[in-house]
Amino acid sequence: MAEAPRKIVIVGAGAMGCLLAARLALGGAQVTVVDVDAARLATIAREGITLCDDTGTHHARVAAARAADVSGPADVVILMTKGMHSAAAIQSVAHLANGQCLALTLQNGLGNVEAIATVFAPDRILWGVTDFPADLDGPAQVSSHGAGHIWLGGADPVADVHALGVAILLDRNGLNAVVDPQVRVAVWEKVAFNAALNALATITGKPVGGLDCTEGRRIALAVVEETMATAQAHGVPIDRPRLLAKIEHALAHHRGHKPSMLQDRLAGRATEIESINGAIVALADQAGVPVPVTRTLADLVRMGEPRRE
Ligand SMILES: NC(=O)C1=CN([C@@H]2O[C@H](COP(=O)(O)OP(=O)(O)OC[C@H]3O[C@@H](n4cnc5c(N)ncnc54)[C@H](OP(=O)(O)O)[C@@H]3O)[C@@H](O)[C@H]2O)C=CC1
Ligand SMILES: CC(C)(CO)C(=O)C(=O)O
Helix, strand or coil: CCCCCCEEEEECCCHHHHHHHHHHHHCCCEEEEECCCHHHHHHHHHHCEEEEECCEEEEECCEEECHHHCCCCCCEEEECCCHHHHHHHHHHCHHHCCCCCEEEECCCCCCHHHHHCCCCCHHHEEEEEECCCCEEEECCEEEECCCCCEEEEECCHHHHHHHHHHHHHHHHHHHCEEECCCHHHHHHHHHHHHHHHHHHHHHHCCCHHHHCCHHHHHHHHHHHHHHHHHHHHCCCCCCHHHHHHHHHHHHHHCCCCCCHHHHHHHCCCCCCCCCCHHHHHHHHHHHCCCCHHHHHHHHHHHHCCCCCC
């Protein structure tokens, strides 16, 4: 797809979904957000989304609807729920998965592409990562401070041809997007980053800047080494200096940000621990790679999860 798509459906109108929706709508795209929270949808439909970023406060008009009420055709469906909701969320928009519609996930963790692939054909699925921080300040109010980027590509090489058009769409709306020919590596690097910082922030209750101490750095580095060994065993060559530079960037520039996993913990919601640390541990066990620190962080986060009745 050489031309940038314009009709966008964002599934999951939380912090990241609202950030993407506001930026795209402010740039002139037709954006509809979908969520399971009827009250949030009603607020967005009535008031639009308010975005506070380093350039000021912006109000974006965005359509909002329940999944079943969204009619196609759409150019792109962007999945932005938490990982444990991916399967249900993508099934809810299965009626849009026809014709030329693409699906993109910028979610953290592993397993989201597999959920999308139950609905979209392999040549329509894009994946990627973002280091934009986003915090919900109200049902339709999001803030994002500090620099951020998006890296994306085809989840399967047959989808690579569509990556440029979507990257152009995101990039021209201030979302600093590029096509990454090594997007699988980027996704794994982000998983390592989140396994270190998000889990540690959730356990300690500290925002990113609170992890910038000898102990925080020692634990984060151990998780990085373990995830690198796991990735290597699965044929994914993580770039160590680049990953460490991303962690340093977050420690320096996202100091006040509460990682999304900590936001979930503070709100009493389940976290993405299974698709981040849990997924690394499962893949490490398959390959016989020891990951004691990552496993311990996973167990500590699990101990704080809301009880399943
Ligand atoms: N926030 C951040 O700074 C960043 C987040 N990410 C990643 O982006 C993804 C989204 O995170 P974030 O925006 O923080 O998450 P949020 O929890 O803020 O938003 C997710 C939204 O999806 C909704 N949802 C749940 N199930 C469904 C469903 N079946 N259909 C439609 N909507 C549903 C949730 O509703 P309810 O609350 O009722 O469950 C919620 O409104 C995650 O993978 C996260 O790790 C990546 C980079 C930065
Ligand atoms: C914003 C960022 C990159 C840092 O923690 C993130 O991925 C998250 O909050 O989940």
